Amino acid sequence: SNKSDIDIRNYYNVALELVMKCGPMIREGYSNADAVYKQKAAFFDLVTKYDKEIEDILVEGLHKAFPESKFIGEEAVAESGKVPELTDAPTWIIDPIDGTTNFIHRIPHWCISVGLAINKELVAGIVYNPIANEMYSAWKGHGAYLNGQRIHVRKCTEMNDAVLAYEISLIHAAAVRDKNVKRISKLAANSTGTRCMGSGALTLCYVARGSFDCYHVEDLQAWDIAGGAVILREAGGVLYHTTGGEFHIMKPDLIAAATPELAKTMVGLIKEADAMTDFTFK
Numbered sequence: 458s459n460k461s462d463i464d465i466r467n468y469y470n471v472a473l474e475l476v477m478k479c480g481p482m483i484r485e486g487y488s489n490a491d492a493v494y495k496q497k498a499a500f501f502d503l504v505t506k507y508d509k510e511i512e513d514i515l516v517e518g519l520h521k522a523f524p525e526s527k528f529i530g531e532e533a534v535a536e537s538g539k540v541p542e543l544t545d546a547p548t549w550i551i552d553p554i555d556g557t558t559n560f561i562h563r564i565p566h567w568c569i570s571v572g573l574a575i576n577k578e579l580v581a582g583i584v585y586n587p588i589a590n591e592m593y594s595a596w597k598g599h600g601a602y603l604n605g606q607r608i609h610v611r612k613c614t615e616m617n618d619a620v621l622a623y624e625i626s627l628i629h630a631a632a633v634r635d636k637n638v639k640r641i642s643k644l645a646a647n648s649t650g651t652r653c654m655g656s657g658a659l660t661l662c663y664v665a666r667g668s669f670d671c672y673h674v675e676d677l678q679a680w681d682i683a684g685g686a687v688i689l690r691e692a693g694g695v696l697y698h699t700t701g702g703e704f705h706i707m708k709p710d711l712i713a714a715a716t717p718e719l720a721k722t723m724v725g726l727i728k729e730a731d732a733m734t735d736f737t738f739k
């Protein structure tokens with residue numbers, strides 16, 4: 458291994474242990490029926506006190522171990538009102554709870570997600586579902602793991618053999634939502650099944666482990682995707698922009714797929730859906 462490989466492994470090991478250590482606290486939070494929660498800027502944007510607590514623990518621990526670190530964390534951004542620019546510095550991209558609505562509604566499908574970018578490249582990812590006891594992790598060039606066991610995408614190449622995951626972002630105007638509903642309708646009609654799970658990070662891990670074959674979503678944020686992106690790629694999967702172009706972590710409008718063939722088919726179906734005019738939701 459060269460130097461940067463050893464550095465990345467060190468970052469990865471420390472972060473993995475830190476995330477794992479959050480398990481008991483966040484499980485207790487989840488089991489606490491009175492978990493206080495509130496709306497953020499919008500009625501569909503919920504947050505609990507645990508989101509902030511977990512982010513603080515992670516930032517503090519990672520900063521202590523690696524003072525050169527920078528951070529892009531959901532709750533810090535919510536407080537400051539702006540997303541820091543991604544630089545070449547080692548940057549931890551943190552979602553303390555991905556799937557907060559699930560957390561609040563007692564749906565046991567949410568996770569802690571941490572991604573690491575160095576020189577603007579995603580190099581390590583950790584996604585932990587403490588309820589299912591599932592630790593997904595990967596670092597660049599060394600494969601993806603679920604609880605220490607190698608995972609791989611299912612080498613699905615055909616839409617009509619694929620389980621499709623999707624989400625519809627609520628942050629936009631009706632026209633944008635309708636565009637996405639049209640796309641999902643088109644993609645779903647050609648798939649063997651569709652799922653909407655409420656955690657972008659875990660959805661990428663489900664593609665990585667071969668449970669889902671593809672995923673379409675727009676308007677997510679870097680912290681929803683960073684950890685899962687590394688895990689998906691190391692499991693053999695691919696990520697593109699929804700137009701079929703290059704995927705960018707700071708603007709995750711994305712297609713995730715088990716194979717490039719499947720992604721290409723999705724891009725074609727998305728274009729067909731966008732061209733449909735006889736389809737309206739009131």
Ligand code: IPD
Pocket residue numbers: 531552554555556557558624625626627654655656657658676677681
């Ligand atoms: C949400 C989840 C969800 C996605 C939402 C996100 P949060 O993140 O990733 O899957 O559909 O758009 O906001 O708020 O639970 O961290």
Ligand code: CA
Pocket residue numbers: 502503504531557
């Ligand atoms: Ca949130």
Ligand code: CA
Pocket residue numbers: 552554555556657680681
């Ligand atoms: Ca999230």
Ligand code: CA
Pocket residue numbers: 508531552553554555556557
């Ligand atoms: Ca969150």
